Amino acid sequence: MLDITILLDGVAYGMVLFIISVGLTVTMGLMRIVNLAHGAFAMIGGYLATMLLGAGLPFFAAAIVAAALVGIVGAVAELAIYRPLYRKGELAQALMTFGFTFVVIAALTTAFGTGIRTLPVPPTLSGVVDIGFRTYPTYRLFLVAVGLVLALLLWLLIDRSSYGARLRAAVDNPRMASAVGIDVNLLFTVTFAGGCALAAFGCVIGAALMPLEPYYALRYLVLFLVVVGVGGIGNFKGSFVAAIALGIIDTGGKFLVPQAAAYMFYGAVLILLLLRPHGLMPAKSAA
Amino acid sequence: MKKMLLLALCGTGLTWATATAAPADTVKVGVIATFSGPFARWGEQFQQAIKVYQKQHGTSVKGNTIDVIYRDDGGPDPTRAKQLAEELILREKVQFLGGFVFTPNALAVADIVTEAKMPTVIFNAATAVVTRKSPYFVRTSQTIPQVTVPIAQWAFKNGVKRVITAVSDYAPGYDAEQYFVKTFKAAGGEVLESIRIPLATTDFSPFYERVLQQKPDVLFIFGPGGPPTVGMINTWASRLKPAGIRLLCTAETQEIDLPKIGPVALGVVSAFHYTETVDNPLNKALWADLTAMFGKNTVPDLASAGAYDAMELIYRAVANFGPQVTGDEAIGFWRGMALDSPRGPIKIDETTRDIIQNVYLRKVEERDGKLENINFETVPMVRDPWKDEHPE
Numbered sequence: 001m002l003d004i005t006i007l008l009d010g011v012a013y014g015m016v017l018f019i020i021s022v023g024l025t026v027t028m029g030l031m032r033i034v035n036l037a038h039g040a041f042a043m044i045g046g047y048l049a050t051m052l053l054g055a056g057l058p059f060f061a062a063a064i065v066a067a068a069l070v071g072i073v074g075a076v077a078e079l080a081i082y083r084p085l086y087r088k089g090e091l092a093q094a095l096m097t098f099g100f101t102f103v104v105i106a107a108l109t110t111a112f113g114t115g116i117r118t119l120p121v122p123p124t125l126s127g128v129v130d131i132g133f134r135t136y137p138t139y140r141l142f143l144v145a146v147g148l149v150l151a152l153l154l155w156l157l158i159d160r161s162s163y164g165a166r167l168r169a170a171v172d173n174p175r176m177a178s179a180v181g182i183d184v185n186l187l188f189t190v191t192f193a194g195g196c197a198l199a200a201f202g203c204v205i206g207a208a209l210m211p212l213e214p215y216y217a218l219r220y221l222v223l224f225l226v227v228v229g230v231g232g233i234g235n236f237k238g239s240f241v242a243a244i245a246l247g248i249i250d251t252g253g254k255f256l257v258p259q260a261a262a263y264m265f266y267g268a269v270l271i272l273l274l275l276r277p278h279g280l281m282p283a284k285s286a287a
Numbered sequence: 288m289k290k291m292l293l294l295a296l297c298g299t300g301l302t303w304a305t306a307t308a309a310p311a312d313t314v315k316v317g318v319i320a321t322f323s324g325p326f327a328r329w330g331e332q333f334q335q336a337i338k339v340y341q342k343q344h345g346t347s348v349k350g351n352t353i354d355v356i357y358r359d360d361g362g363p364d365p366t367r368a369k370q371l372a373e374e375l376i377l378r379e380k381v382q383f384l385g386g387f388v389f390t391p392n393a394l395a396v397a398d399i400v401t402e403a404k405m406p407t408v409i410f411n412a413a414t415a416v417v418t419r420k421s422p423y424f425v426r427t428s429q430t431i432p433q434v435t436v437p438i439a440q441w442a443f444k445n446g447v448k449r450v451i452t453a454v455s456d457y458a459p460g461y462d463a464e465q466y467f468v469k470t471f472k473a474a475g476g477e478v479l480e481s482i483r484i485p486l487a488t489t490d491f492s493p494f495y496e497r498v499l500q501q502k503p504d505v506l507f508i509f510g511p512g513g514p515p516t517v518g519m520i521n522t523w524a525s526r527l528k529p530a531g532i533r534l535l536c537t538a539e540t541q542e543i544d545l546p547k548i549g550p551v552a553l554g555v556v557s558a559f560h561y562t563e564t565v566d567n568p569l570n571k572a573l574w575a576d577l578t579a580m581f582g583k584n585t586v587p588d589l590a591s592a593g594a595y596d597a598m599e600l601i602y603r604a605v606a607n608f609g610p611q612v613t614g615d616e617a618i619g620f621w622r623g624m625a626l627d628s629p630r631g632p633i634k635i636d637e638t639t640r641d642i643i644q645n646v647y648l649r650k651v652e653e654r655d656g657k658l659e660n661i662n663f664e665t666v667p668m669v670r671d672p673w674k675d676e677h678p679e
Contacts, residue, residue: 006496211517213513213514
């Protein structure tokens with residue numbers, strides 16, 4: 001029974017990793033922009049959600065409205081900041097997006113202070129449920145469910161819809177895609193906005209485990225990048241598998257050998273990347 | 288025209304600077320603390336408490352203006368702290384130094400403080416050894432053993448038999464672990480396991496599952512503040528509290544953090560040297576002025592108490608010796624000094640120059656819809672156990 005608990009914890013933690021990184025799997029994984037500002041968009045959503053909650057909106061409504069608003073912010077940022085960078089190479093993208101992150105941190109610190117802002121989950125989720133052999137925090141089960149739904153929706157959208165096919169075509173060969181009548185610019189703006197909205201949604205939903213503060217964007221940046229990197233750039237299914245695998249390895253390792261806890265996560269990343277330098281599931285065209 | 292104006296402005300700035308550097312009736316106090324980055328709250332709390340002190344006691348002592356100069360060390364950065372101390376001592380010609388959130392920063396200035404015979408008040412840096420590093424250091428905060436020993440003793444006296452400790456994996460965490468384990472075992476209790484949790488941990492559940500397996504009476508935690516501390520307490524609430532495992536801690540439930548932890552903290556017992564609700568007139572005045580000057584949500588904390596009492600020491604030294612007070616005079620004067628603090632009575636130890644103070648056992652309760660720590664027991668005038676065990 002204990003094994004099942006640890007496995008469940010591992011999967012739940014993996015889902016959290018997936019949820020907070022899911023926006024980046026779109027902007028960096030699929031669109032291949034070195035988007036170090038993922039956390040910045042995420043926490044803009046988080047702070048918007050605290051304001052919406054303060055204005056009396058229920059938790060889920062606040063999460064969705066905040067995500068939508070950040071989607072708009074993302075669309076503007078894509079037009080103003082990101083578009084000129086697409087052809088400038090990775091270094092320019094890294095510098096620009098990292099700088100953007102610092103600007104957002106400073107702005108949020110000025111507006112809200114450095115302390116943690118809470119995003120209280122609704123009472124229905126804050127308790128525990130009986131799962132047969134023990135009780136388990138409801139919130140964690142909820143995260144697992146949200147992660148699964150998000151993964152399924154993304155899979156349908158990217159691998160099974162014509163939108164997904166057009167997006168993949170536009171990323172792989174924008175000129176050819178334009179030539180066959182795809183509006184590449186519009187597609188990128190919409191997709192980037194979607195990635196930012198997902199970032200914000202993940203931040204709000206996961207805030208009970210990864211508390212919201214102005215340094216959120218940097219504190220968890222490595223986690224975001226690891227999920228996308230280990231999964232394989234260009235493949236969102238890889239990110240999903242990587243997040244779950246890392247969650248299980250990290251959780252199991254910490255439980256069994258807490259003395260080595262500090263090395264467990266990064267040790268796993270090191271070994272996985274040594275074995276699969278292009279990630280667990282590299283996209284064929286990305287390699 | 289613009290250029291001329293700028294030049295004129297620079298000119299006045301210069302004369303002003305040279306004019307204030309020398310006069311005998313201005314005493315400069317340099318405060319090195321963290322005013323930016325993730326730890327900026329510390330500097331802000333220091334500064335607000337100093338402003339409250341100066342509002343209550345005036346900005347001058349017997350006609351000598353007390354001018355506080357702030358410098359931002361940006362966080363744990365010993366090199367920067369040392370540069371700032373040099374700058375304040377040599378260029379600004381300060382007569383007192385203060386501040387120091389982090390132990391490494393305080394240690395980094397020890398040599399220059401000794402060389403300059405600069406009376407220096409540590410507002411926070413709580414590693415026991417700090418005051419040993421310069422004869423010109425005094426401390427108005429606490430040491431980790433000082434607040435950890437009382438909670439371990441209280442636990443055993445109140446029927447706790449089996450404990451697991453879980454501390455953040457860094458030096459202050461080891462201090463807390465060492466003193467809790469030592470005290471609790473000496474009293475006759477059993478420590479089943481001591482877990483060290485990496486600072487970067489976001490998911491605490493695997494560690495807590497280990498705790499759950501062993502079913503101790505109590506989990507003692509020490510966290511670094513901020514997100515990890517909130518995570519430590521929330522995970523306890525969702526996993527261990529339902530199984531009847533109680534939580535004990537020191538600073539983790541301070542009132543400034545309680546709203547982030549929420550009602551799960553109700554009933555948690557902790558030991559600390561400053562409780563926001565402690566019933567004494569100085570504390571009430573501090574809180575009232577803080578909220579009047581900086582908004583109704585301002586809450587005093589250990590940083591406020593440390594800075595406030597440091598100002599009291601400095602004001603007393605200037606009142607006694609005048610504006611030309613030397614380092615030896617000030618330190619000699621402070622040794623053995625007893626004063627009333629917002630936290631209750633405190634004393635600067637005659638030999639160690641460290642603080643002797645009450646440690647309060649408190650419990651989180653709800654009053655008027657607000658979570659507060661309420662004292663229920665006082666351990667009077669606790670010395671730093673580390674210094675008593677490690678005599679010079």
